[in-house]
Amino acid sequence: MIARTAFLASFALSSSALACPTPPDATQLIPEADHAPAAYAEMNTPPLSAPFAMLVTFCDPAQKIEALMFDALMPAHRHGMNFTVDVSKIADNRFEVSNIVFHMPGLWELQFGAEFAGRAYTYIAEVQVK
Amino acid sequence: MKVSLQILAVLGVLATSAHAEELPIFDAHMHYSHDAVSFVPPNEVVKILRDAGVRKALVSSSDDRGTQLLKAAAPDIIVPALRPYERRGAIGTWMHDPSVIDYLAKKLAKFEYEAIGEFHAYGDDIQTKVIQTMIGMARERNLLLHHHGDREALDQILATWPEARVLWAHSGFAPPNEVANALRTYPRVWADLAYRSDMADSSGVDEDWRKAFEKFPDRFMVGTDTFAPERWHYVGRHAEFSRSWLAHLPDDIARKIAFENAEAMLAAK
């Protein structure tokens, strides 16, 4: 909890400036459509079978993302997560996704859905959980 | 709170309208395989189906004997499909087994079927001689294809036989926008929602799925997927689950997904 608070606090300090381009440690989200705004996720190393949070940032200030959906699955195992996540908007174009639990080690595919003015953008990313 | 609502939905608590209580179900994804026959006899299966309000069921089995036993026990409910392999363990290898063709020919000559499937095939599996021949056999008889696999395989099936009616099992476990894309691309593809629960959420129906259901109200259907014998004891619970989330859709769409779409699909020869 303390670690998460510190993580969010450090994020808040940097949030006055538009956090694009992608910070070096962030995970770039791969959009399905070419015209989708650039987006990235920031997270600590995902723990195994324990809840963690990530911050998701969309980089186009002209497009205010209204809602974010998140899910994840393990393609090799063909199953997803055993928990739903909580998503909260913490600033314009910035969201916190919390209570993510990757309950098995291996490659997880992250799926993001962003809504803007009635349009939906989808993104994917991958993380390796040890 | 959202998960509590999910579970309440499962328990039927959210099925508030009297209409939902009585909503008949066409279960479009059932299996009654060799081991299920020994553990849950046909008369017990029929009682499970009737108690659950399942009025029709698309049944395929490994081996086919289970389907025939059920058809004899409840001809008013059972819609028979022919699975191309006799053991579930062959789901990843059957397309390389030439004896499948003889098996299909023999069964098709002896019994009446509405569909071939559920068969598992991914990507280029569709180009194997066994599957190409199987699609040809379905084409000769204008049978529905109940396909479990990815979009690439679905594309190849429709490239092989553009007029095919295909029921996409579990809708390929794809997200709703991708399922909608397949339905938009192929007017004669239908989507079964078996073994999925992502349609139900805190509001009753997930928003992306709701959009897909509203865009393609005539193309979705539900299914339990009784892949192991024990899952026959899940049929009632699954029917309640289906009624619960369907109760959050307009009545006409709910009725279509629960029952009418499957009937229309079978009639669309």
Added chain:
Amino acid sequence: MNWVVRLVGVLVCLLCGLSSAQADVILSKAEIDQTLRHGPWPPEVVLDPSNRVSGDTTAISLGEVLFSDLMLSRDRTISCASCHDPEQNFTDGLPRAEGRKTLDRNTQALWNLAVQRWYGWSGDSDSLWAQNLTPLLNPDELGHDENSLRAALVASVHRPAYEALFGEMDAEPAVETTVNVSKVLAAYIETLRSGKTSFDQFRDALASGDMKKAAQYPLSAQRGLQIFVGRGNCAFCHSGPAFTNGEFHHAAVPFFLERGGVDPGRAEGIDRLMESPFTLAGEFSDDGSKAGAWAVRNVRFQHGNFGAFRVPTLRRAARTAPYMHDGSLRDLASVIQHYNQIDMERLHSDGEAILRPLGLSDQDAEDLEDFLRTLSDD
């Protein structure tokens, strides 16, 4: 000159020794990395914030006494210890538990239960104290109701110790008493921790780079460990220091019941969680922040929950046969053969896609069993 020769000689001997020791650690760098993730052990002691008597010595002592007291059953015939026998690693050695009648599931041992996410084969509870309510109130187990349990405690010699912890009983509602008894039992049970095993010695030696010491770990166990973290796919579910991810999976074990019907496993566990007022999100939790409540709030309903059971820890597993939720596999060798020849017909093609027949030779199976035994030799 002699000094130089002696030094060179010592260095050569050291290098020889090191080389020899390294040759006896057969794990690759990647396998060593995977091995390190199964420790350190034992973990740091963490008190349960939802149980205000967690770690309290008076509560632990009272809990230990109550654990074996027949007063905890309504007809004073059995106690917790009747099934969770301290002389048998807190289980009973039977396939299925014998309460007031034969139950549907195997009695799980009670080692290392402090602050898990879920409890029981189907995760009916999200705290140890809530889990204790199940046997206390189940008519087929200890068989109490809230009032009978309270009356038994009021009339017992334990009342003073109880009141020292929780205050006067006279005005206390029976449900409070029942929950408090379960918390006292939890305070005791969470002290049951297994110790360092020869695997842990091996793992610690690898962590500190002491290859000579690591090489003392038997080669057969090392080969078994290689299978465990490698082609056996065991570590996908039996992960972390406790060798469990604490979640629920299908392992191709039939779940028909002898008395008819089926054991719904996790599907029923979630139903019970949702119906329970005794979760970490409820008023009986002593944690005002409700920090652990996220799990019960966010647990996801899935059709695959039907017939899925919680992955058990492998620590001390070699001492707690028989195995699986229904005790249907009598020994470790049977468990290994179950996975080696897993019945693919019982698994959905989507969900547990990593489960495949393993193709283990007899020697492989013996090695894997040797490794598993090193998780129980503390």
